[in-house]
Amino acid sequence: MVKCCKITDLPYQGSNMTWAGKRRSYTVESWLDRAMANDQWKANFPASEVIYLEMIESDHRLAIIKIRRTTEQGLRPFMFDTRLCSNPDVEDVIKTFYAFREAIPVLSKLFRLSITTDSRHYHWKLLPILLEKSPNLETLVIKGPLYTDRYVREYGLSCPVKVLKITEYEGTFEELEQMKHFLEKLPCLELVKVRASAINDKEKSRITKYLLLVPRSSNCDIQIKFL
Numbered sequence: 023m024v025k026c027c028k029i030t031d032l033p034y035q036g037s038n039m040t041w042a043g044k045r046r047s048y049t050v051e052s053w054l055d056r057a058m059a060n061d062q063w064k065a066n067f068p069a070s071e072v073i074y075l076e077m078i079e080s081d082h083r084l085a086i087i088k089i090r091r092t093t094e095q096g097l098r099p100f101m102f103d104t105r106l107c108s109n110p111d112v113e114d115v116i117k118t119f120y121a122f123r124e125a126i127p128v129l130s131k132l133f134r135l136s137i138t139t140d141s142r143h144y145h146w147k148l149l150p151i152l153l154e155k156s157p158n159l160e161t162l163v164i165k166g167p168l169y170t171d172r173y174v175r176e177y178g179l180s181c182p183v184k185v186l187k188i189t190e191y192e193g194t195f196e197e198l199e200q201m202k203h204f205l206e207k208l209p210c211l212e213l214v215k216v217r218a219s220a221i222n223d224k225e226k227s228r229i230t231k232y233l234l235l236v237p238r239s240s241n242c243d244i245q246i247k248f249l
Contacts, residue, residue, distance in 0.1 A: 029058040032087070036074035036247065040083045055085050067091055073245050076230050086243065132156045139166035153181045161185040162208075168197045182210045191218040193229035198236070205238040214244045 024030075039051035057072045064070070069090035074083045135152060153159065162183045167190050186204060191197060205211060216233060220226040230246050238244070 024058070027060065029060050030064075032057045032059060032064075032070055032072050034072040034074060035245070036076075037083070038074060040074060040085065041081055042077065043081055055082065057085065057087050076226055076246065076248070078227055078230055086245075126151065126155050129156045130158055132159055134161040134163070135159055136163040136165060139164060139168075153183070156181055159183050161187070163187040163189070165189045167192070168200050181208070183208045184210055184212045185215070186211055186213070187215045187217075189217045191216045191229070193218060193220070193225070193232070198232055201233065202236050205236055205242065209239065211239065211242045214238075214242065216244065216246045217249060218246055219249045 034057075038053045038056075040053055040055040042049060042051045044050070059067075059070075067089050071088050071090075073086040073088060075086065077083050129152070132152075135156065137149060153162075159181050160183065162185070164187070168188050186208065188201075191201075205214070218226075218229050220229055226248055233244055233246060236244075
């Protein structure tokens with residue numbers, strides 16, 4: 023039937039083994055839940071994909087189909103690597119930047135902002151300032167640990183960010199609190215992509231469960247991918 027209808031699978035993220043069960047002492051996995059389309063449909067929605075989530079209290083993976091006409095495009099993102107803060111000259115520039123933050127012009131052409139974090143906390147002072155000055159920002163990427171910090175919470179992060187990407191999530195209490203803050207203060211969020219690390223399946227289930235329980239808009243999806 024698939025061949026006669028000329029349909030093929032949509033691109034996907036996550037494991038496509040959507041069902042798992044036991045047969046005697048063996049674990050059996052199978053790709054039972056599939057999303058397929060013909061060439062004409064794919065031409066109309068070329069950026070569409072399927073997201074297979076982790077199995078939680080079920081033998082099936084939840085599958086989310088994202089129907090999109092275009093991929094994310096635009097200017098190259100502005101990237102700030104906070105590891106540069108260890109350089110004394112750069113640190114002086116950052117202090118000046120923070121001291122004269124009211125004089126910073128509106129960054130109307132900034133659509134994508136990428137910040138690289140490390141163990142220092144000073145850089146969190148800069149993030150709220152950049153968000154306040156970026157009325158058209160659509161994508162915020164945090165590369166590195168999602169540290170909690172009081173400076174972020176002192177500011178309202180009310181800007182039209184639609185996509186939030188976290189690249190190194192470990193599921194600590196502090197990170198979860200920071201995530202709650204982002205989801206509360208970014209009201210326009212439509213998609214949160216989290217790359218997490220876990221030592222076993224139990225830890226994966228815990229991280230997934232608590233992230234999906236974070237209060238958020240009904241229009242906001244959370245995608246979790248484990249390294």
